[in-house]
Amino acid sequence: MKKSERNEIIEKLTQIGKDVIQAVERSEIPKIEIPSRTTSNIVYDPEYLCYVIGDKKVKRSAGNIRHIRRLAQLLRVARFCKEEMQKSLRHTTKRELYYISESWEKGLKFDEQVESDNIIEDIEAMIGRPREDFRIIPNPRGSIYGDITLRYTTPKGDVKEVNCLDTPDGQAIGPRISEAEIIDCKADKVIAIETSGMYNRLMEEGAYHKFNAILVNLEGQASRATRRMIKRIHELLEIPVYIFTDGDPWGLHIAMVIMAGSAKSAHINRQLATPDAKWIGVTASDIKNYKLRSDKLKEVDYKRIKELSKDPRYKKDERLKKELELWKNLGKKAEQQALLRYGFEYVVEKYLPTKFKELG
């Protein structure tokens, strides 16, 4: 993260407190407004192709006895985040924040972790930034391998560089890599992969140099840090992103969450989504065309297809609509490893080149 970006976030966190102080100085009752995160305020943005948060706000007023504790706690958390960003290089987990609160002023201590978790999401919505940006971090999940050089700060405070080809098993997308500056990249595309097995396969078959690609291991549903990383690489370097999943509606949905965000993160989807990303497959058509070993769709898969068919994000894309329909008719699903019936190399020698041609 650049210094200017960090300062902007510190500024926004500070502003939450300043607004309260200014109200007091004007002899007004302090209140804050938080964009509402209830289902009724989640709307579909047809332009950005993702769910975003609407205009409804929740008010917390110091004049309301039922609001006052939560208002004070929100201010305290915002102050904590601001101060840590100013004085240290620390990243805090949600769980740590909950325990740290025990050392705070009386009455601010949280009774349950869900309370502090909620306040963190409130702050995300208020400043329009995912919590990673104010250093409340999730467990790392996902890694990256390819010819991209990142400049990061070590826990000790040294500034170093790492090329992601120099990490034997791929570079974990943890707090330091998430914030690293991209300073050089020779690759001209990103391939994001659902399973660790296929990620390793593409590493070992040399997909990163054959396709001049950055490989991203999603490890299932992509974590927010990974989605963020993909978006940053895509926007900064202006290179295409391809998503390679298992051949079932769940795999397609993993791709969709990268493209359009999830409903749960509606308040920050614009910061996380990569609407231009392209889903490679394994598609329902692939199962047919490549004669892949498949399993029968289960009740839960059919239910999922039905849900997705109703989702506005799928309605706009003829290809996705067609594939959902075909899945239903075919009644089958396949794992991405099923391509190995044609040998280890097939996926890089035939399958992916055909796909890149097809998808452009």
Add this chain to the structure above:
Amino acid sequence: MKKSERNEIIEKLTQIGKDVIQAVERSEIPKIEIPSRTTSNIVYDPEYLCYVIGDKKVKRSAGNIRHIRRLAQLLRVARFCKEEMQKSLRHTTKRELYYISESWEKGLKFDEQVESDNIIEDIEAMIGRPREDFRIIPNPRGSIYGDITLRYTTPKGDVKEVNCLDTPDGQAIGPRISEAEIIDCKADKVIAIETSGMYNRLMEEGAYHKFNAILVNLEGQASRATRRMIKRIHELLEIPVYIFTDGDPWGLHIAMVIMAGSAKSAHINRQLATPDAKWIGVTASDIKNYKLRSDKLKEVDYKRIKELSKDPRYKKDERLKKELELWKNLGKKAEQQALLRYGFEYVVEKYLPTKFKELG
């Protein structure tokens, strides 16, 4: 992995086939013997403090029509592993092996993945080596951070070195790191940590230089590759291993599996266990002494304590026995992050130094 070690494994895999050929040449009916992995053949080794496999063997004979397919499949899998180790740098997942079998000779194809998985365990038991050693790899879980330099082979075949302090968010223990040679290490102890949050905390509070330690992130229950890595570091460098978990019977059991292996891996426990490793806590006594915020033990926790109390691995250790008893009486459990009530630094400034003194 050293070349001599690799050759030894290739030799063992080859021997499985050679025995069959020799039987045929002697005009005998070929059969193989596999150490039985059923519960009745799992015994406790009081010397090594772990469960190991007993002397019972399962015979598969080419003279028995019900055995012949599985016998042939086992030989085919052993051949596959041997050939890949000879001619390539590839690592294969269990799932990949299942699909690869589709391209094999007729009749050898597996109907379900559970069949090929079972054969892989048979081979593990036969040659007394975890499957990672013949390059059938699990999903990577766990990472390592500290002043240790490893020599590894890239997917392209280049031999490189990496110091695990130079990986911003810790070095994932994937297939290449698992096999890497340890060529230098300045650290004089290992601290294995249950949660990613506490691993990051110890990184950020400088535990690796304050204690001259290698930090290992277990990410919950330690994966086999991580247990293997801990054992290798411990034995090769002769440095102590400490395990730092949540303060509940599940955390203690995570430590125990590192020390003594699991029942499921009885056939390879001697290759995975580090009997000298020491459990730091969070102990039941810590919850009391440090006045940690705690939750009530649930029914399932009490059940677990009861199970563990009967387990011979716990019976020998007075300290563990006492802690299990105290948990039951206290009726409480705590997360390792609960120590943060005393601030970020407490865990490295007070808690861990006290523990190292206590445990020696």
